[in-house]
Amino acid sequence: MTTNNTDKDFVVFDHVQKSYDGENLVVKDLNLNISKGEFLTLLGPSGSGKTTCLMMLAGFETATNGDIRLDGSPINNIPPHKRGIGMVFQNYALFPHMTVGENLSFPLEVRKMGKSEREEKVKHALDMVQMGEFSGRRPSQLSGGQQQRIALARALVFNPQLVLMDEPLGALDKQLREHMQYEIKHLHENLGITVVYVTHDQSEALTMSDRVAVFEDGRIQQLSSPDDLYERPENSFVAQFIGENNKLVGQVASIKGKVASVKLDNGAKVDCLAVNCGKVGSRTTLSIRPERVSLGGTKSKNTTDAVVKELIYLGDHIRCRMEVHGNEEFIVKVPNSAGHKHLVKGEKTSVTWAKEDCRALDA
Amino acid sequence: MSNTNTVLASDGTSLKKSLAKSLRRQKIRALLLIAPLLFFVLLTFIAPIGDMLFRSVENNIVSDTLPRTVKVLSKWDSMSGQAPDEEVFEAFARDLKIAVKSKLHTKLGSRLNYEKTGISSLVRQTGRKVKKLDLDATPSFKDAFEKMNKKWMDPSVWQTIQQFSSKYTDGYFLAAADLTRTSEGIQKVDEDKKIYFKLFVRTLYMSLGITFMCILLGYPIAFLLATLPMRSSNVLMILVLLPFWTSLLVRTSAWKVLLQNQGVINDFLVWLGVIADGNRLELINNVTGTVIAMTHILLPFMILPLFSVMKTIPPTYMRAAKSMGANDFMAFRRVYFPQSIPGIGAGSILVFILAIGYYITPEIVGGTKGVFISNRIAYHISSSLNWGLGAALGAILLVVVLALYWLYDKFVGIDNVKLG
The missing domain is CATH 3.40.50.300 (P-loop containing nucleotide triphosphate hydrolases)
Structure with a gap:
């Protein structure tokens, strides 16, 4: 043996x-x-x-x-x-x-x-x-x-x-x-x-x-x-290369334990999981998977306004391109399930995500 | 029945017809595009070959020059051992008189001279005398001719005329095969006059030798060309193509300088002490010289098809073989070499067919022992002016090449020939 x-x-x-x-x-x-x-x-x-x-x-x-x-x-x-x-x-x-x-x-x-x-x-x-x-x-x-x-x-x-x-x-x-x-x-x-x-x-x-x-x-x-x-991608390259990924860029404002507070370039503050973001003050890229973003829903700290830019029908789900925090390429996957709200182009809505699903990675 | 089966186009005509109609324009256009080339090929390739094949059996001269003689001579028994009778001589005198006027008798003489030496001078001499002969005041033509030249009483002269009085002859082909037609039928010529068969055999085995040498030398070069990185292989390719940009005569003459008895190679070997001064190598004016020079000249024709085939063999095949446990030699023998065979086939056909008809190089470096059948053909076309024999030799060469090509197709398969 x-x-x-x-x-x-x-x-x-x-x-x-x-x-x-x-x-x-x-x-x-x-x-x-x-x-x-x-x-x-x-x-x-x-x-x-x-x-x-x-x-x-x-x-x-x-x-x-x-x-x-x-x-x-x-x-x-x-x-x-x-x-x-x-x-x-x-x-x-x-x-x-x-x-x-x-x-x-x-x-x-x-x-x-x-x-x-x-x-x-x-x-x-x-x-x-x-x-x-x-x-x-x-x-x-x-x-x-x-x-x-x-x-x-x-x-x-x-x-x-x-x-x-x-x-x-x-x-x-x-x-x-x-x-x-x-x-x-x-x-x-x-x-x-x-x-x-x-x-x-x-x-x-x-x-x-x-x-x-x-x-x-x-x-x-x-x-x-x-x-x-x-x-759980460890850096922004992996997050970007594997699967679909939404990117938000900002600066680390504070870190409390595993949670980092990031000030985005448009001034908004977001809570996220500190994975690979360095010290306070360093640049960071936030990674959020499209399927982890929900429309409307309960308000939390990470809820923000979004404008629907484009809708692509894919059968089982609808790919929705939105403007979120100044990023016009923000993708949300809306399941095509019964009773789900249907968006129209140009509509203003809000999106939200859990802070565990938003990973602060290297810039 | 068939009407119900034909598919109709929308205007009611049959679909086949309308398809043909729509394609006709394209076909005509294509034909017009290749028309100049087609015309050129017909004029400069097919027509000369046809003419040459025809010349190898054509024999108009005797029947055209001596129409009356040929007619009456056909009744003469060639085996009688006697000269023909008065009637033939009279016809011959009349024919010859006309021929002399238009100076055709010399041509007749040289034609018959191919078959029997001496007839040429006999006809010329008699021609001069026949001029003065009064046809109406000659009591016996036979006696008159006997007086002009005793040879006219020799039945073999008349046999020759009779044999070659038909419009077509196999005489050139017989001569090309070292055979002759005598009164006892077709026989082999004397041993010392047998040249063509020997030349054909020599041409074949030397061409094979040259082809083999080209494979031996060309294969590694083509392999390098196909496997080296782009930059070095381009330099190598220029070296391979360089001979193409140099005159054939210059290259062959260069070999003369290198190979001759007092040439560069012999001098160098003597200087090295490899050979004694009095024992210089015979490298030129023999088989060795021809094989060396021809291999050099035909090598690119082997390398280029080989290269273009090898270029298509992906290097992953060798890697795959190695990953399965084959060492370099095994991978080459079992995987690379079999796939390069079409290139060897293409190169061999090209080199062999070029070699078998080569003329200039053997002429310059071949001496007497290293010449090809093509040199003999050239001799008959330009020096001895026996075009019929030259044509017959050429026709045999053509048939031999086609037969070899057929054999190649049968055993190797022409589909296995790839130029890339």
């Missing part, structure tokens, strides 16, 4: 830095521990360094500085083909000159596995992704979703402990993408493998992952579970 420690630190990035030109760091001091069986997503805008991290783990890029450890041993100097890490590529990278079966049997052949064992494993892997009958087809004869499944099966067929996925669903349409998200999640749960998943699609990251690392500018901005990430 492995000790609890290596289970927790299955993959370790220890002060890893990466630079391509010797002048700019693409990855700045990355520290990350991934435990066995975890589904970890690296999420971030393009150019944030997330794919570079994945490539360093796969061995296609070398870390300029720092250590990467896999199952306790450093892998910096181990070539990619000896790392035993499964990988799913963005455009699947299925070999066009081989059939599906040959594609799957390739990693087994290079491991010098016997023919009958190979066939059995290929069949098992294909059945696992419900593609059992497609063994004799060429990748070009398959649809995007089918190719995706084959790529998945090929990365899993040699039973790797760690599987890396580089935006594997990027080329699929929305419906298929959502379907594949569940399938990948189920495979992960059933096989108990560790998955490191790269995406720039935040909803994908939230639905699939155990933990999400939000990348920006070569750094992890926040590493936490999906619900924490959405409900």
Whole structure:
């Protein structure tokens, strides 16, 4: 039995830095521990360094500085083909000159596995992704979703402990993408493998992952579970990047325990949760989720006037753009439920939110 | 029945008709756009090839110059071992007299000379004498001709005339295949006169050798071109294209300077002490010279198709192979190389077909042992003026290339050829 420690630190990035030109760091001091069986997503805008991290783990890029450890041993100097890490590529990278079966049997052949064992494993892997009958087809004869499944099966067929996925669903349409998200999640749960998943699609990251690392500018901005990430963002980048967010800018007037009083730029004062706002007098950005804002309702300290600027009908809810505290881009989601008040453009109303739902973050 | 099935357009005509009508304008426009090119290709490519193919079997000269002789000679038994009788000689005298007036007899002589040496001078000499011959006052034409030249009594001369009296002949093709038609039928020519078969075989295996060398040298360069970062690959690309901007003659002459006995390479090797001064390498005027110079000249034609195919192979394939546990060599052999084969195919066809018809370079650096069949064709077209034989050799070359192309398609598949 492995000790609890290596289970927790299955993959370790220890002060890893990466630079391509010797002048700019693409990855700045990355520290990350991934435990066995975890589904970890690296999420971030393009150019944030997330794919570079994945490539360093796969061995296609070398870390300029720092250590990467896999199952306790450093892998910096181990070539990619000896790392035993499964990988799913963005455009699947299925070999066009081989059939599906040959594609799957390739990693087994290079491991010098016997023919009958190979066939059995290929069949098992294909059945696992419900593609059992497609063994004799060429990748070009398959649809995007089918190719995706084959790529998945090929990365899993040699039973790797760690599987890396580089935006594997990027080329699929929305419906298929959502379907594949569940399938990948189920495979992960059933096989108990560790998955490191790269995406720039935040909803994908939230639905699939155990933990999400939000990348920006070569750094992890926040590493936490999906619900924490959405409900308790630690800085304004994460708040802005994950989900929809209303921003109000102001200056910290006073802090009492966990509650900060912020003086907004238009002069109004708002109570909010002090998360990452610094000392009294420093600039801060307030973050409020649109669905946590209610129309009218009981008056409290955070109730304020609002003018309806635009209404967008979305079926289950109505997106309402309002002017609140001088911010014309303030979004409120009004549920389309029975008996709910319907707004009209130009109408003056009031909005309110709980102070726990208003987070004071860095400027 | 069919009427009920046709779909009608809104104005009642059949939809197919109105579609054709609406597309006709576009088709005419397209045709007009390519018309100049089509005309040019017809005039400068299809027509000359047709003319050449025709010339390889055409044989009007004998029947046109000697119409009467041909008619009566057909009754003569060529196996009799005797010269033909008086009637033939009389017809021949009349034909020849007319031919001499329009100076056609020299052409006839040189045509027949291809088949039997000596006839040319025989016809010229006789032509001069026939001029003075009074046709109405000649008692025996046979005797008169015997007096002019004893060779007219040789039945083989008449056999030749009889053989080539038809309007079309396979004589050029027989000659091109080192065969000759004698009174005993088609036979092989003497061993020392056999040149064409040897030349064809040499052309084929040297072209194959050149193609192979081009693959060997071109593949790594194309690989570098396709995988290096943009800036360095652009410089490399200019180096590959540089030969295209230099005259072919200059490049070939440069090889002459490099390869000759007292040339740069030999001098350098002697200076290094690798070879003795009296034992200089024979690098030019033989097969080696032709292969070296032609490989250099045709290399871009291998590199460019290879490069354009390799450029389309995404680097993730190699990464995927490595992530599955294949080392560099395995990933290359199993994943990269199979996908680059269409490029090898395209490059090989291009280089091979260009090589098989190459003329200038073998002419300059090939000496006698390193020349191609094309040099022989050029010799017949411009020096010996035996256009028929040149055309027959050309036609055979064309057929060989087409046959190889067909074989290639059968075994490799022309669909596997990609230029990018």
